[in-house]
Amino acid sequence: MIEIKNISKTFGDRLVVDDVSFAFEQGKTNLIIGESGSGKTTIMKMMVGLHEINGGEILYDGKNFPILPVKDKQEVRKQIGMLFQGGALFDSQTLEENIRFPLDMFTSMSEEEKRDRVNFCLDKVQLTNRNNLYPGELSGGMKKRAALARAISNNPKYLFCDEPNSGLDPKTSIVIDNLIQSLTHEFNITTIVITHDMNSVVEIGENVLYIYKGKPWWKGNGKDILHTTNPELLDFVFASGFMKEVFQAVNKK
Amino acid sequence: MKLFFHLGRYFILIKRVFSKPEKLSVYLKQIVHEIDNIGIGSLPIISIISFFMGGVITIQAAFGFTSPIIPLYALGFTTRESMLLEFSPTIVCLILAGKIGSNIASEIGSMRITEQIDALEIMGINSAGYLILPKILAAIFILPFLIAISMFLGIFGGYVMGIATGACNSYEFIFGIQAFFEPWKLYYSFTKVITFAFLITSISSYFGYYTQGGALEVGKSSTSAVVYSSILILVFNFIITQLFFT
Known part of the structure; x- marks a missing residue:
């Protein structure tokens, strides 16, 4: 299990991640979603140590990763697998x-x-x-x-996936999503997926964190998200009118 | 201020490069690969340049030595001294700075912008050590051999051209290349080569490792690597020469 507690990050004067806390559960696909530029990739890069944090804690099974000595950090990293966007x-x-x-x-x-x-x-x-x-x-x-x-x-004990569906057609996206989920369940991995693909959110989102302007805005799972009343999240989920129409049609049925 | 920033970052990188390798066998494999890449890959160009430069030095010397007081074996002596002291260790290393330096900077720079270096870091690998240490060690190992070949081919080129143009005969040239030989000059030459090998690989790796942006920045890193390696080769050439000759 990975837990982040009150982490924040600034680039110059710009606050990119603001006091985010969340628990990423073992054996589940944990999703961080949000608009482009909302800070989700920055959160992931802080979690794997590619960015330093300005405040807070990142706990890998209780160990505070950012303050670990280099050798211990490398030991934690050996248990990490990462799927990069490219x-x-x-x-x-x-x-x-x-x-x-x-x-x-x-x-x-x-x-x-x-x-x-x-x-x-x-x-x-x-x-x-x-x-x-x-x-x-x-x-x-x-x-x-x-x-x-x-x-x-x-x-790996922990699997990070940075926008695994970007640049892929819907059919291939589903293949990748299913792969990530089946590997997570089969090997009991703590999986963290960064995405803004709504199909992935609904399909594999077992534990979802929605980031809005660097802040944690909503927590839940992929099924709950369609019934949210949170206005910013609604804007994000139903950004396309088509998606809204489909959802309304399904609800009517 | 920028100079101090780069110097500080360079030395921090070098400290990371020389930290204990994760697995020696993997590093050794990389060193062999780099020896092939850096050394064997540079052999043809070094051989051609050295042979013809040796020949040109001999012809120019023959043209200049018009006085009857200067013995003909001076041609062999001049060619040997030029090749041993300056052409092979310094000029050939400047050429290698262009060839190897740009290659290293663009290779590591491309890995940086395509997140391959991040991938290594996340796996728990010291990316600086894994990517740079084998290149430095391979260059320090193989460049002295390349330069020795360059010295030999340069002198041989001088011999062939000297005979072919009728500037001297075989006996005089061979007598010349043996005359007044002082072994410490070889120590001087190879000290320079080892220093330059370290400078070329470490500086080029530094510029590649800290590339930010895209393809354009990889090109800029590559250019900076060649420019700064060349300048530092000239500076260290002066320092080492001063140390050996005073």
């Missing part, structure tokens, strides 16, 4: 090399065990037998799946 796969390495990289670095597995683990991860993300492809040879959806395979290769 994939962040190593261009000069094949998929197999990308996925086995954390295994080479942190485990004493034999070559055969590593190969089995790579194949297992590729199977999980439906990229069986694509071991020797380079990231440049993959489509957007395949890149995300390959990055997900790398993120889970070292059995």
Whole structure:
């Protein structure tokens, strides 16, 4: 479980994240949603230590991550898998090399065990037998799946996904969402997903935090969100008139 | 003030680079890869330049040595001294600063802007150490060999051109390259090479590592890497020369 308590962040004079607290539960897909520029990616970057925090606490199973010594921080990070928005796969390495990289670095597995683990991860993300492809040879959806395979290769305890659906068609988005959710449940991972894709929110949002102008504005789950009375959240959810019409039609039925 | 900011950040980065590696075997693999990339990849250009520069030095010297008091073996001596003291260790390293430096800065810079360095950090890997240390060690290891090859080919180029143009005969040239040889000059040359290898790789890595923005900024980092590496090579060339010759 990861808990953030009263975290805040400023860039120069600009307050980007303002006193945010939330508990990300183990074995659930926890979503941080909000408009572009609302501070959700900044929250995630603070959580993984890519941005320093200006105040508050980030607790990984009780350990306050920002004040841990470098070595202990690295130990926590070894338990983190992260799916970046652009994939962040190593261009000069094949998929197999990308996925086995954390295994080479942190485990004493034999070559055969590593190969089995790579194949297992590729199977999980439906990229069986694509071991020797380079990231440049993959489509957007395949890149995300390959990055997900790398993120889970070292059995992470915590999985972070930064806008996993951005740039993908609705069908591929659903595949990625389902993958994230099934991996979360299967391996009991604490998963944190940053998104503004409403379909993902409803489909996989088991624990949702809505951020508005850097502040925590609403907490609940993906199903509750459609019945919210919070005006800012309503604006966000039903930003498209089409979505509103669909929702009203479903309610009438 | 900006100079102190960059100096401070450079030394902090270097401290991170030389911290204990996570897994030695992975680093060793990287070092071998970098030796191939930096060393073997630069061999053809270094060989061609050195051979022809040696030849040109010999021809120019022959053209200048018109006095009958100057013995003909001075051609071999001049070529050797020029190649050993300055051309191979300094000019070739300046050429390598352009080739290797821009390559390193753009490689690390691209990794930065595509979040690959963030990915390494989040995995719990010291990204500075993993990306930069193998490059520094590989360059320090392989550049002296490259420069030795450059020295040999330069002198050989001088020999071939000297004979081909009739400026001197084989015996005189070979006598010249053996005459008044002082071994400490080789220590001087290789001290320079090792220093320059460190400067080229660390400065280029620094500019690549702190790239911010997009493709344009990667290009700018690459240019800065070459410019600052070249300037510092010249400054350290002066300092080391002053230390050895006084």
